[in-house]
Amino acid sequence: MYRYILRRSVSGLLLILAVSLATFFLMFAGGDPATRMAGESGSVADIIRIREAYGFDRPIIMQYLSWLGGFLTGDLGRSLYFDLPVSSILVERMFTTMRLGACAILLAVAIGVPLGVAAGCHPNTKIDRFALLFAVVGQAMPTFWFALLLVIAFSVTFPILPSSGLDSWKHYIMPMVVLSYFAAPAIMRLTRSGMIGVLDTDYIRTARAMGIVPRKVLMKYALRNALIPVVSLAAAQFGYMLAGSVVVESVFAIHGAGRLAWESILRSDLPVIQALVLCFSLFYIVLTFLADVVNAWLDPRMRIS
Amino acid sequence: MSTADTLLDVRGLRVDIPTPNGMLHAVRGIDFDLKRGETLCLVGESGCGKSLTAMALMGLLPRKALRTADRLEFQGNDILSLPEKAFNRLRGNRMAMIFQEPMTSLNPALTIGQQLVDVHRQHRNVSTKEARERALFLFEKIGVSAPVERLKQYPHELSGGLRQRMMIAMALMCGPQLLLADEPTTALDVTIQAELLRVLRNLQEEFGMGMILITHDLGVVSRMADKVAVMYAGEIVERGDVYQVFNRPSHPYTRGLLECLPIPGRHKHMAHLPSIPGVVPSLIGDLTGCAFRERCQYAEDRCGEADIDWRQLPDGQGYQCILPASSDGVASEVSR
Numbered sequence: 001m002y003r004y005i006l007r008r009s010v011s012g013l014l015l016i017l018a019v020s021l022a023t024f025f026l027m028f029a030g031g032d033p034a035t036r037m038a039g040e041s042g043s044v045a046d047i048i049r050i051r052e053a054y055g056f057d058r059p060i061i062m063q064y065l066s067w068l069g070g071f072l073t074g075d076l077g078r079s080l081y082f083d084l085p086v087s088s089i090l091v092e093r094m095f096t097t098m099r100l101g102a103c104a105i106l107l108a109v110a111i112g113v114p115l116g117v118a119a120g121c122h123p124n125t126k127i128d129r130f131a132l133l134f135a136v137v138g139q140a141m142p143t144f145w146f147a148l149l150l151v152i153a154f155s156v157t158f159p160i161l162p163s164s165g166l167d168s169w170k171h172y173i174m175p176m177v178v179l180s181y182f183a184a185p186a187i188m189r190l191t192r193s194g195m196i197g198v199l200d201t202d203y204i205r206t207a208r209a210m211g212i213v214p215r216k217v218l219m220k221y222a223l224r225n226a227l228i229p230v231v232s233l234a235a236a237q238f239g240y241m242l243a244g245s246v247v248v249e250s251v252f253a254i255h256g257a258g259r260l261a262w263e264s265i266l267r268s269d270l271p272v273i274q275a276l277v278l279c280f281s282l283f284y285i286v287l288t289f290l291a292d293v294v295n296a297w298l299d300p301r302m303r304i305s
Numbered sequence: 306m307s308t309a310d311t312l313l314d315v316r317g318l319r320v321d322i323p324t325p326n327g328m329l330h331a332v333r334g335i336d337f338d339l340k341r342g343e344t345l346c347l348v349g350e351s352g353c354g355k356s357l358t359a360m361a362l363m364g365l366l367p368r369k370a371l372r373t374a375d376r377l378e379f380q381g382n383d384i385l386s387l388p389e390k391a392f393n394r395l396r397g398n399r400m401a402m403i404f405q406e407p408m409t410s411l412n413p414a415l416t417i418g419q420q421l422v423d424v425h426r427q428h429r430n431v432s433t434k435e436a437r438e439r440a441l442f443l444f445e446k447i448g449v450s451a452p453v454e455r456l457k458q459y460p461h462e463l464s465g466g467l468r469q470r471m472m473i474a475m476a477l478m479c480g481p482q483l484l485l486a487d488e489p490t491t492a493l494d495v496t497i498q499a500e501l502l503r504v505l506r507n508l509q510e511e512f513g514m515g516m517i518l519i520t521h522d523l524g525v526v527s528r529m530a531d532k533v534a535v536m537y538a539g540e541i542v543e544r545g546d547v548y549q550v551f552n553r554p555s556h557p558y559t560r561g562l563l564e565c566l567p568i569p570g571r572h573k574h575m576a577h578l579p580s581i582p583g584v585v586p587s588l589i590g591d592l593t594g595c596a597f598r599e600r601c602q603y604a605e606d607r608c609g610e611a612d613i614d615w616r617q618l619p620d621g622q623g624y625q626c627i628l629p630a631s632s633d634g635v636a637s638e639v640s641r
Contacts, residue, residue, distance in 0.1 A: 202409040209363055209404075210397030210424045210475060220423075224414045299414055300459040 004296050004303045012289045019281040020071070024064050026274050032056075033270070037080070071278065077271035081264070086275045089260070094279055096166060097249070097256035101241040103172060104179035109234055112184040116191025116230075117223065123196055131192065135185035147178045147251040164253035175252045179245065183237040190233055194226035201225075228299050235291035239284040312483055312515040313339040313362070317375035320357045320366065320539075327589045331357050331370075333539040339532075341482065344509065344516045346526040346547070348562070349536035352585060355519045358536075359485045362517070363402050364392045380482065398428040401476035405488035407469035411460035417471050418456030425478040436478070443474040446511070447504050466497035473504065480512060487519045502528055523566050527551065535559045538585055538596035545622030555616075555631050556624040557601045595626070603628055 027033055034051040035042070042050075051057045055066065070077065076086035119131035154174065155163035162171050198204060199222055207221045208214075245258035257276060264272040296302045320332035332354040339345050347355040361372045364384070377385040379400065384392065396402075404410045412420055418437060425436035437456060444452035447470045460468055469489060476484060486505065490498040506529060509516050518529055526533055530547040535558065543556040554560045561581040583600035586592065594609040595601070601608070608627060617623040618630055 202404060202406050203412040205365065206404065206410045206472070206475075207412065208365055208396070209402045210427070210478075211393050211395065212397070212423060212427055213393065216423075216427075221412055221415070225412070301413060301461050 001296065001303055005293055008289060008292055008296075012285055015285055016282060019285070020068055020278060021064070023274055023278045023281070024067055026277065027270055036268075071275075076275040079264075079269055079272050081267045081269040081272070086271050089272065090257070090275055090279065093255060093257040093260045096254065097242050097245055097258055098283070100166070100172065100175055100179065100248075100254070100256065101238055101245065103176045104241060105183060105234060105238040107176055108180035108183035108187055108237070111180065112187030113191050113227070113230065115184075116188040117195055117218070117226075119188070120192040120195025120226070121199065121218065123192075128192075131188055135188050138181045138185040141181075143178060143182055144247045144251055146181065147174070147248060150174045150178065151251070166252075166254050171252075175248050175254060178248050178251075179241055183234075183241065186237065187230060187234060190230050191226060194229060195222065198222045198226045224298055228295055231294050231298070232288075232291050235287040239280075239287050242283060243280050310340045311338055311378075312341050312343075312380060313337075313517075314376060314378040315362075315374065316377075317373075318358065318361060318377060319371075319373045320354065320361050321371045321373070322367070323369060323371075324589060329589045330592075331539055331588055332361065333588075333592070335534075335536070335539075335541045337534050337541065337544060339483070339515045339517065341515055342509070342513045343531045344506075344518055344529050345532045345534060346530035347517060347519045347534050347536055348521065348523065348526055350521060350585070352588075353536040354539040354588075355536050356487050359402065359487050359517060359519055363396060363400065363485060364389070365396075365402075394428070397424050397476075397481075398479045399481050400483040400485065401479070401481040402485040402487065403469070403472045403476050403489050405491050407465050407472055407492060410472055411468055413460055415459075416456065417458055417460065417463075421456070421471075421475050421478055424475055428479045439478060440474060443477055444470075446508060447473055448500075449474070465493055466501065469493060469497075469501060470504070473501075473508070477508065477512070482514060484509070484514050484516045485519075486516065488521070489518070490525065491520070491522070498525075505529070523562060535562065538592070539588055540596060540625065542597065542626070543622075543624040545618075545624075546620075549620065549622040553622070553631055555618075555622070555628065556597075556626045557603055557628070558597050559624070560631075561600075 032047075034047045034054065034056050037050050037054075038046045055063060058066075067077075074087055076090065078084065079086050079089060082089060115131045115134065119128040122128055151163045151174065154161040161174055162168075163174075165171050166175075204217060204222055207217045212221065242257065243261075245256060246262045248254070249256040249259040250262075257279070261273065261276045261280075263269075264276065292302075315338065316336050317334045318332060318336075319330070319334050322329040322331055335354075335358065337345065347358060349355050357366065357370070360366050362377075364372075364387075366372055372385075374385050377383065379395070384395070387395075411417070415423075418440065421440040422433050422436040425431060425439055426433070429436075431439075440456060441452050444455065449455055449467065449470055455463070455467075455471070460471070463471065469492075473489075484505075489505070490501050493501065502525065505516070505518075508514070516529075518525070520526060526547065533543075533545065533547050533550045534541045535543040535550070535556065537558050543550060543554070543559045550559060551563070554563055558581070564579045565581065567578055581600055586596055586599065594611060595604070595613050598604040598608040605627070613625050613627060615623055615625050616630070622630075624630070
């Protein structure tokens with residue numbers, strides 16, 4: 001198990017390095033950065049001055065290493081738009097989005113897994129049909145529309161929840177519900193199909209033939225195996241929630257990383273975009289790493305491969 | 306009929322499975338009994354209902370399958386109408402079962418030790434330590450190398466033969482009176498097969514278990530059985546002491562099965578092995594008369610007109626056919 005974690009960490013670090021390289025070259029994706037920063041009215045002298053000020057005249061490999069070194073020490077460069085250090089803008093935004101995402105994914109798992117288990121244990125019954133309806137509605141409804149419906153219902157018609165901002169726990173409820181209802185159907189479906197598959201296996205028949213009580217067969221012998229793919233899915237969806245939270249953050253006027261990314265793209269604020277891409281990637285890599293570790297704990301066969 | 310020694314008493318056991326094309330009568334009213342310490346082999350080709358019979362005895366039939374019987378008694382107690390909770394206290398405890406597929410029958414996510422301990426602690430008020438000691442005791446009986454390490458291993462780390470030994474150990478954790486073994490050696494190679502059969506035989510004698518061994522391999526029957534029941538299309542067509550049935554097979558199907566055994570000397574090298582021509586009839590809907598008549602060389606008109614009476618011979622052998630009981634050695638005559 002420890003050897004697996006070690007091996008998996010090494011491959012994770014290599015991946016981070018690869019992502020950092022790709023992100024770094026984003027800077028040059030739109031042509032010479034100094035020319036672009038000088039703008040249309042910039043003279044040749046301006047461009048040269050910018051080039052020297054930002055170090056664009058150094059060899060590429062030196063630029064990469066100093067950028068990476070800065071990133072490791074928390075210096076993410078300066079935002080072109082705000083003229084502030086990127087880190088001062090980014091950290092708070094990232095935390096806002098991560099906090100919301102974490103709450104939402106926990107809620108999605110808390111709803112999706114039990115519902116999937118119930119549906120998988122009783123396929124083609126009322127509970128199964130209800131779960132299916134829940135999933136179809138959740139997957140079919142556009143996120144922004146569901147968000148607006150909630151605002152109309154709970155902020156306008158019955159004004160019990162605030163419609164914008166993230167100042168108190170009440171502010172979290174609606175964005176959290178919207179984000180988790182987007183993620184829960186897939187989790188529910190995968191748990192359901194996993195459960196149906198596992199309950200049909202020879203080893204569950206064995207557990208029953210040995211007189212293990214049904215509750216234990218379900219919770220210990222079946223669920224553990226059925227959850228293996230669900231863990232990977234939940235991790236992927238958590239990552240997706242961070243990057244894809246733009247819509248929800250816009251509707252509820254939340255100053256999060258998703259919105260910042262969208263705005264920075266519109267403003268061509270490259271240092272911020274660069275830092276955001278790298279942060280999202282890092283977070284995603286850490287998530288899949290954690291998911292793999294949990295899976296290796298659930299399924300010993302994964303520890304060797 | 307039923308005495309203090311009787312472990313299992315089965316009369317008129319039926320298993321019916323609803324299908325879109327009608328009711329499938331998988332097991333069509335079979336009778337047999339089993340005494341303590343005795344081995345009964347259920348023999349027949351695939352789909353004849355022998356596995357479903359075992360699952361019916363264990364109360365493990367698929368949800369939509371229907372089990373009925375005139376009598377179904379285990380140690381003198383009715384288990385036909387036993388509530389599921391009470392039945393669950395028998396399973397793995399007083400009756401246990403091992404399966405054909407050792408590769409998939411153990412939980413891949415739990416260690417061997419966890420699975421064995423769970424079974425013991427489910428039925429006995431023992432500590433984990435005591436349960437592990439019981440497992441190690443059984444490992445020694447079963448002939449498991451490096452027993453202490455095995456408890457910490459996962460099924461995927463073990464060979465097929467070892468996994469089947471773990472299944473046997475799991476089934477014996479609570480010292481059952483009845484062991485059902487559904488083709489326990491079919492998936493294993495021959496040398497391991499012989500070894501495992503010897504282990505089963507020894508354990509059965511030592512613990513005085515009754516055993517129902519399901520197989521299609523007559524070689525296994527000759528080595529293990531006290532009694533044989535030959536099944537065809539959901540019915541028992543012949544039943545009796547293993548020596549009687551092997552020496553004096555009276556149902557044409559039993560004779561056919563024995564004919565299909567390759568015996569050096571009787572069959573020319575590389576020659577075609579004899580087989581029983583034709584296919585098993587569909588088990589959906591009602592069958593009148595003898596189910597084997599389409600494939601039987603002795604079939605007459607009356608075989609299909611009414612159900613065939615069971616012929617009970619004085620020495621305990623019985624069969625379901627209009628033919629008179631064959632005299633000893635008739636099998637070799639038929640072969641010519």
